[in-house]
Amino acid sequence: MARYYFTRWLLSSALLVVLSACAGAQQTGPTVRTEAPPATPIPAPPLTAPAPLPVRVAPTRPDGPKLWPTTSFRGADFIDVRDIAKRFGLKADWVKGKPAMTISDKNGVRFTFEEKQHDFYFDGLRIFLGEAPVQEKDTLWLTKLDVIKTVAPLFRPADHAALLPAALPKVIVLDPGHGGIDPGTENKKLKLNEKSLALDVSLRLKKILESRGWQVLLTRTDDRELSKYKTVDLQMRADFANKQKADLFLSIHFNAADEAVRGVEVYSLPAQFMLSSGSTKEDDRTKQSYPNNRFDYANLLLGSELHRAMISSLKASDRGYKRARWGVLLQAECPAALVECAYLSNDAEARRAGTPEYRQKIAEALATGLQNYSATLEALRPKPTVPAEPTGTSGAAKAKK
Ligand SMILES: [Zn+2]
Numbered sequence: 192m193a194r195y196y197f198t199r200w201l202l203s204s205a206l207l208v209v210l211s212a213c214a215g216a217q218q219t220g221p222t223v224r225t226e227a228p229p230a231t232p233i234p235a236p237p238l239t240a241p242a243p244l245p246v247r248v249a250p251t252r253p254d255g256p257k258l259w260p261t262t263s264f265r266g267a268d269f270i271d272v273r274d275i276a277k278r279f280g281l282k283a284d285w286v287k288g289k290p291a292m293t294i295s296d297k298n299g300v301r302f303t304f305e306e307k308q309h310d311f312y313f314d315g316l317r318i319f320l321g322e323a324p325v326q327e328k329d330t331l332w333l334t335k336l337d338v339i340k341t342v343a344p345l346f347r348p349a350d351h352a353a354l355l356p357a358a359l360p361k362v363i364v365l366d367p368g369h370g371g372i373d374p375g376t377e378n379k380k381l382k383l384n385e386k387s388l389a390l391d392v393s394l395r396l397k398k399i400l401e402s403r404g405w406q407v408l409l410t411r412t413d414d415r416e417l418s419k420y421k422t423v424d425l426q427m428r429a430d431f432a433n434k435q436k437a438d439l440f441l442s443i444h445f446n447a448a449d450e451a452v453r454g455v456e457v458y459s460l461p462a463q464f465m466l467s468s469g470s471t472k473e474d475d476r477t478k479q480s481y482p483n484n485r486f487d488y489a490n491l492l493l494g495s496e497l498h499r500a501m502i503s504s505l506k507a508s509d510r511g512y513k514r515a516r517w518g519v520l521l522q523a524e525c526p527a528a529l530v531e532c533a534y535l536s537n538d539a540e541a542r543r544a545g546t547p548e549y550r551q552k553i554a555e556a557l558a559t560g561l562q563n564y565s566a567t568l569e570a571l572r573p574k575p576t577v578p579a580e581p582t583g584t585s586g587a588a589k590a591k592k
Pocket of ligand 1: 368369375376385444445
């Protein structure tokens with residue numbers, strides 16, 4: 192647990208960092224961060240995930256929709272962390288001396304929530320809420336929106352099976368970020384740029400997925416922009432996926448921030464009314480519902496499976512599964528995610544990303560995440576009830592009666 196808090200301290204320091212130059216992907220991206228950058232250098236996040244990731248297990252059977260007990264205060268609806276535990280059949284406990292609660296089963300801690308921390312841990316994976324938990328009336332509260340759009344579907348995807356795509360994904364559009372006049376983020380010292388690395392990872396991923404029977408299309412297969420105008424360029428990438436009637440859309444990027452920051456981030460679109468990760472205020476777009484919001488639950492499943500696979504196989508620092516209104520995601524008419532594979536602003540990580548071996552590892556991790564997403568959908572599909580074949584004698588005996 193001490194390691195958890197050390198990690199938490201490091202990560203919350205890193206949270207203050209203003210997001211990425213890679214936000215070239217953004218144009219109409221998430222709310223501008225209001226936090227001031229820290230005056231002191233940011234310590235490097237730990238190299239390993241805070242807790243070992245468990246083996247993936249098949250989702251539990253659905254137990255039908257139920258209403259959550261909510262309490263309204265400070266102008267919002269909240270749910271008691273103890274009620275979340277009760278619903279899951281688990282146990283909630285305070286962490287000694289901290290404004291934090293855990294939810295555990297017989298095998299140990301499954302969730303950790305802390306007052307004023309936008310991120311929480313689920314089975315060792317770092318996930319961001321729209322709003323930080325609030326401590327009041329001797330308990331910890333999460334907003335209803337965060338519970339129904341993130342916490343509950345993460346823990347019980349089976350409860351939300353009716354809201355997930357019925358068909359398994361076959362056609363995927365990969366979107367290598369930037370290109371042509373837009374290099375994305377660059378590490379000039381190491382002569383690396385985002386547009387080339389993103390294309391290389393996309394081509395490697397295409398090869399892996401095709402060998403596993405997927406149909407794969409790319410928004411660009413060489414070094415070119417789709418439009419000279421960034422907003423149009425981003426819109427054209429989603430339009431391409433929509434025209435191809437893609438079952439999935441995955442935009443591939445590399446990131447930049449202060450030199451000390453490194454690791455992996457995965458994004459999907461925030462639900463309507465949910466704040467983008469790291470922002471503290473609503474803006475004009477918070478209240479809007481975009482075409483991609485029809486896939487909120489599939490986006491969460493896709494994003495969290497990609498994130499789990501990347502953290503587990505790359506052994507990279509966990510920068511979190513986040514939500515942001517990236518321009519390239521808004522109009523996608525299928526489940527969609529955006530991955531930031533590494534920080535080119537961190538020389539050690541950029542050097543790694545500069546090797547074909549590491550980019551192959553990234554592509555394999557992404558392929559694993561996509562396969563796991565598909566496997567979960569398959570596990571949740573209603574099974575057709577096949578009538579039992581009558582066996583020789585007993586069947587004949589019945590027929591005679
Ligand atoms: Zn980018």
